Amino acid sequence: MTLFDGISSRRVDTARLGVSVLERTGDSPATPAERTVVLVHGNVSSSLFWQELMQDLPGDLRVIAIDLRGFGGTETRPVDATRGVRDFSDDLHATLEALGIGAAHLVGWSMGGGVVMQYALDHPVLSLTLESPVSPYGFGGTRRDGSRLTDDDAGCGGGGANPDFVQRLRDGDASADAPTSPRAVFRSGYVAPGYATENEDIWVESMLTTATVDGSYPGDGDASAHWPGFAAGTTGVLNTMAPRYFNTSAIVDLDPKPPILWVRGTVDAIVSDASLYDLNHLGKLEVIPGWPGDEVAPPQEMVTQTRDVFNLYRERGGQVTEIAMEGVGHSPHLERPAEFRRALLSAIGYIGLAQHPAPPTEAIILSSSD
Template sequence: MQTVLPGIHVTQVRTERLTANVIERPGAGPVVVLIHGNVSSSLFYQPLMLGLPEGIRALAIDLRGFGDSEVLPVDGTRGLRDFADDVASVLDVLGTGAVHLVGWSMGGGVVLQLLLDRPDLVASLTLESPVSPYGWGGTTADGTILNGGAGSGGGGGNPGFIAALKAGDRSDSPTSPRTIYRTTYVKHPEGIEHEDLWVESMLTTATGVDNYPGDATTTDAWPGFAPGTRGVLNTMTPDHLDLTGIVDADPKPPILWLHGADDVIVSDASYFDLNLLGSIGAVPGWPGAEVAPPQPMVTQTRAVLDRYRAGGGRVTELLVPDCGHSPHLEAPEVFTAALLEHIGA
């Protein structure tokens, strides 16, 4: 099927790190750079890009192992730095200078890592349903790591879903990308166009121990696995990812945080959190809330951003009602208006 919408240009950018696929809606004004999340690609951002005012230059970059970018191993021990360094290398080749960065889900963590490592590239940040600054799974509200991060990392991938990605499954079977999109990416899938395109985007995900989901180690702690060192899910384990250093960033670019009120992926009760699934009986053997409490992802993000604000940074939070994990798809007018106000366009 045709995956590139009219008005979007595609280019391959060669850097010293990788060959990256970049899609663009040209413009001569401010530069907005959009970074997708896990099991997706730049294709998800096309309607948003086309809906921006004509003067804005909008770029979306496929991360390694996603979309049409080069498939390269992901070093989980570096947190999200492999991805962030790749994005920085693309922006350096393109000569953009400081840009307005938008990061969705895992991409929200990538742009925060850019703030830590390459502040010269950051004019502003927009975090859309971002991963917690403390990573994914296995932490208390203050970021304390529980049981060595048991239940986080590559072992947390759903085998049926991984098999469906690998097989290019376009059906509506229970573990297919289409079903995962309909039940977790958005709240009201029937009201959103281009579903086939979103499925194609998800199917670009490279699978395996070096990509999605990654590897795992065994542990005596419930549920029996702990973080590995390779692949996508291990970039976000609490022993590998800590983005709280943003509170000491100098300067502090303005941050816009948008998230859906009914997000089931990134929330204080995430259905992708093994501890939450254990607490409701979906995963047997849960040892109880004193040992393995669900991760309060939104509470963690708010606490860190409150510290960022207390240190002199400007933070705007927008909770989008009746919306799931993808405000840019589910509430595009709200998202666009908030983004344009944020960047002063």
């Protein structure tokens, strides 16, 4: 792994599997929980994506980034998708137990947002920062209210992965020669047009750590009588977010309710009300033929669903802050790092905010958390 200055990697042996974690070399294990931040990456990525943020956060915090199973340096084990993302969240809990960390501030990006929401349903947390999170109703195949479109989650899960993209992950393809290469997918899906960085090779290196053996990414599928002809399977990464297995909307009933920070980009191609990764939306755009129409297969309103759940969370006494960064894609922590850092520090109640000047106000849309 390519590590930045001041970042170290080690293997943590847990009761479930061996987990790779990134830490900052100066951080103290004795740091109290209220100043401990745990970072959880998303799908087809790893902890390497967090390194810029880790470097930029104040030195009196303890910052840890973990690799989920089958990503980065963590052991590859089959993912039981019928448990939703609980294999991942249980691994996270086992890791924090091994490190002697109880309730802490959790940050989850994309699929990692689903992992930390599930974690909060099962274990106490101090706060949740959700960056471009999967909808509380999973990925694909639901109406606005979270009800499932079909009894087999047609169009969801492992069968929806592009086989050429999977093969290029397997081959370690770091080129940009095809639109299905990981580098091209990063440029078109992970970030907004115009994002440029000298660290792109490292982000692609992170994507290429994705395990593609059976039971890992993308997962299996099944035949379906419904359009587009396949349904979610039972193993592997993508199936964990199929709506029959994944539903974290019960966070509205948490007691106590940790404060939630929701950060998203307004031009996110992956998690949006018009996601280019939602097969129903692609059918509506006529990219996939035979779409049966809005009554049968409406695109998933991912952002609207998340806001509906978080509004109910707020109505039931919780605190939710939504930040929508204009012109930003799926990765606000990469695309607007100063703004993301400022928002995170505020969310965890960090008292040293004066050392971290606020970003330009026109770059942030902030909804009331009252």
